[in-house]
Amino acid sequence: MAIGTALVTGATSGIGEAFTRLLADKGYDLILVARDESRLEERAASLTAKYGIKAEVLRADLTNFADCEIVEARLRSETSPISVLINNAGFGINKAFTVSEIKAETELLDVLVRAPMRFMHAVLPGMKVRNSGTIINVSSVAGWIAGGTYSAAKSYLTVISESLHTELSGTKVNVSALCPGFTRTEFHQRGRMKMGGLPKFMWLNADRVVADSWKAAQNGKAISVPGWQYAILSFITRFGPRPMIRKIGMNIRVKQRERAK
Numbered sequence: 291m292a293i294g295t296a297l298v299t300g301a302t303s304g305i306g307e308a309f310t311r312l313l314a315d316k317g318y319d320l321i322l323v324a325r326d327e328s329r330l331e332e333r334a335a336s337l338t339a340k341y342g343i344k345a346e347v348l349r350a351d352l353t354n355f356a357d358c359e360i361v362e363a364r365l366r367s368e369t370s371p372i373s374v375l376i377n378n379a380g381f382g383i384n385k386a387f388t389v390s391e392i393k394a395e396t397e398l399l400d401v402l403v404r405a406p407m408r409f410m411h412a413v414l415p416g417m418k419v420r421n422s423g424t425i426i427n428v429s430s431v432a433g434w435i436a437g438g439t440y441s442a443a444k445s446y447l448t449v450i451s452e453s454l455h456t457e458l459s460g461t462k463v464n465v466s467a468l469c470p471g472f473t474r475t476e477f478h479q480r481g482r483m484k485m486g487g488l489p490k491f492m493w494l495n496a497d498r499v500v501a502d503s504w505k506a507a508q509n510g511k512a513i514s515v516p517g518w519q520y521a522i523l524s525f526i527t528r529f530g531p532r533p534m535i536r537k538i539g540m541n542i543r544v545k546q547r548e549r550a551k
C-alpha cells in the first residue's frame with residue numbers, strides 16, 4: 291500500500307528523474323509528467339519493477355495551455371489526492387535577450403513560472419483541507435544573479451515558495467524551493483551550453499541534490515541550497531552588493547555562450 295501519490299514534472303531525466311527514484315523508494319505511487327511519452331513509459335516500467343509502486347504517465351507539454359489543464363485536473367482530484375508535487379520541468383536559453391527568439395523567452399516563462407504557479411493553485415486547496423502535503427519547486431541559485439529571463443523566472447519560483455511557506459506556516463503543508471547550482475543532468479547539453487571550463491568541484495550530483503532538498507522540505511525549510519560551494523556562493527549573491535552580483539551573472543552567461551560557439 292503506497293503512502294501517497296506524488297506528481298513530478300520533468301520526470302524523464304536529471305533532477306526530476308532523481309526525484310522519482312527517491313519518492314518511489316519512500317513508497318509513493320507516482321505520476322510522471324513530461325513531453326517524451328516513450329521515455330516516460332520506460333521510466334514508469336522501471337520504477338514499478340524496482341520499487342513495486344504504481345507509476346502513471348501523463349504526457350504534457352507545459353508550454354501548452356490545454357495540456358496544463360489536464361495536469362491541473364489531476365492535481366485537484368479528491369478521490370485520488372496528490373500528496374507531493376515536484377515542480378521541476380525546465381530548460382535554459384543560451385542567447386542574450388536582445389537576440390533571442392520571443393517564442394523561446396515566452397516558453398521559458400510558461401514552463402518555469404506559469405505552469406508551476408497554476409499547479410500549486412490547483413493542488414493547494416486540497417492539501418490545506420487534508421492538512422498534509424509537500425510541494426518542492428526546483429528553482430536555482432541563478433535566481434539570485436542577473437541572468438536574463440531564466441534568472442528572473444527562478445527568482446519568481448523562490449519568492450513564491452517563500453510566500454507560500456509563510457502563508458501555510460502552522461499547517462502540515464510544506465512548500466520549499468530547491469536552489470541547486472550546476473548539476474550533472476541533460477540541462478546544459480539540451481541548452482547547447484558548453485561547460486568544459488567549469489571546475490570539477492562545482493558540479494553537483496542530482497541524487498545528492500534531491501536527497502538534501504527532500505530532507506529540508508520535511509524539516510520545514512523554505513529554501514535548500516545543496517553543497518558547501520553553493521552555500522558560500524549563494525551567501526555572496528544574496529547579500530553582496532548588487533552591482534558586483536550583476537557583473538558575476540553576466541560573466542557566467544557570456545562564458546557559457548562563448549564556450550558554445
Ligand code: NAP
Pocket residue numbers: 299300301302303304305306323324325326327329350351352353378379380381401428429430431469470471472473474475476477478480
Ligand atoms: P534536464 O535533465 O534537461 O531535465 C529537464 C526535464 O524537463 C526533462 O524531463 C524534460 O522532459 C522536462 N521538460 C522540458 N521542457 C518541458 C516542457 N515544455 N514540458 C514538459 N516538460 C518539459 O535538466 P535538469 O537539470 O534535470 O532540470 C530540472 C530543473 O532543474 C529545471 O527546472 C532547471 O532549471 C533546474 N536546475 C538545473 C540545474 C543544472 O545545473 N542542471 C541547476 C539549477 C536548476 P521532456 O523533454 O521529455 O519534456
